[in-house]
């Protein structure tokens with residue numbers, strides 16, 4: 001039976017060997033480094049200590065609401081230091097994915113400004129940003145809305161303004177089998193700082209997949225596309241890399257798909273109880289979610305690392 005080990009149960013020598021085995025640290029952001037605008041205690045210190053030990057840190061996020069430039073300012077504001085080159089977000093990877101496909105047509109975007117800005121920066125023509133509310137309760141009028149149909153890709157990311165007219169347009173464009181269907185991620189919920197259950201991008205992707213009766217090409221974790229994009233610019237050996245995340249279905253599965261060591265922290269989506277359940281589950285797909293290591297919080301790594309220098 002595959003069992004996750006808490007890093008806290010490792011001896012000093014095992015921690016030393018663990019740290020020595022890693023050159024690259026890939027970490028998720030929401031639920032590991034912060035929750036919305038609240039930094040998670042100790043995460044910034046752990047990452048700067050790892051950097052001072054010579055480890056290369058990359059931030060790999062499924063969140064599509066920001067450009068890399070916007071992320072750099074968020075990192076700074078919350079006490080982290082990161083450069084544009086260290087950030088891999090789905091907004092940019094969607095844009096590079098379309099560029100790599102030599103995409104020249106017009107894209108319909110269900111998404112937010114950050115994703116739109118990355119598409120623009122890549123020279124991709126798109127429309128659809130912002131509210132598109134239902135204007136009438138007269139169903140035939142809603143169903144028979146007139147809109148341009150010369151669309152070669154539908155891109156779905158997080159969109160606060162999701163609406164029936166947007167779904168109608170996406171489904172109509174996707175009825176053309178040549179129209180590409182790309183989505184940032186399938187995260188069900190967003191690790192928010194409040195008590196509410198906050199629907200994530202996966203909710204929107206599922207809605208578009210349902211009405212178009214097609215499956216989207218998913219760009220974000222657990223797809224390995226995020227790693228390929230990073231590996232194009234940095235020569236990362238997955239065997240010497242660790243993936244840190246709070247959501248096993250995206251982060252841990254991504255780490256395993258790429259062949260990295262994995263660490264699940266309990267400050268976001270998944271809990272210790274989830275890991276215990278997967279460990280005893282008979283469903284083979286649950287086994288894929290079990291991380292190599294766990295910690296209550298990334299900050300818990302700080303005393304373990306500091307202890308090595310004593």
Ligand SMILES: [Mg+2]
Nearest residue numbers: 028030031246
């Ligand atoms: Mg997360």
